[in-house]
Amino acid sequence: MLADSSSSLAHGHKGRTGLVRILFATRHSLAGLRAAYTGENAFRQEIWAASVMLPLALWLGQGWVEKALLMGAVLLVLIVELLNSAIEATVDRVSMELHELSKRAKDLASAAVFLSLVLCGGVWLAALWHRFVPG
Missing domain, CATH: 1.10.287.3610 (Helix Hairpins)
Structure with missing residues (x-):
């Protein structure tokens, strides 16, 4: 089942803005690069x-x-x-x-x-x- 946008906001994934959003996005991107390097x-x-x-x-x-x-x-x-x-x-x-x-x-x-x-x-x-x- 697909989650609607309000449930995404409740989990805090889409509610971040500004510098906090950039920092979290950077952390996820680095985790992805690390996962690709170690697993692929x-x-x-x-x-x-x-x-x-x-x-x-x-x-x-x-x-x-x-x-x-x-x-x-x-x-x-x-x-x-x-x-x-x-x-x-x-x-x-x-x-x-x-x-x-x-x-x-x-x-x-x-x-x-x-x-x-x-x-x-x-x-x-x-x-x-x-x-x-x-x-």
Whole structure:
């Protein structure tokens, strides 16, 4: 059963405003990052890759636009991986039973991660080409 907005307010989740809301949202976000890092192998691998690629982007990028594109592509992979993990957890929470719609949801989320990786790879290859191939 879905809770209405008044019951959400009674629990205090939606009633916070201002700095208190920001602090609670930050705490929940950090808990989510911690859960993803400790519980998701792919996210952990991508964090380690990002820890190398983000500083490298500052060196590789020629100008702030290239640096922003290189860093943004890496961060996009992490964002999409978090959403993929959230979808997988939700599907598993609903039912561990094999079902075509569950498979489709997980496959679509996985495809989104794949496309973010393709985009990231393309941006990085273009930047490397631009920097190291004369012409």
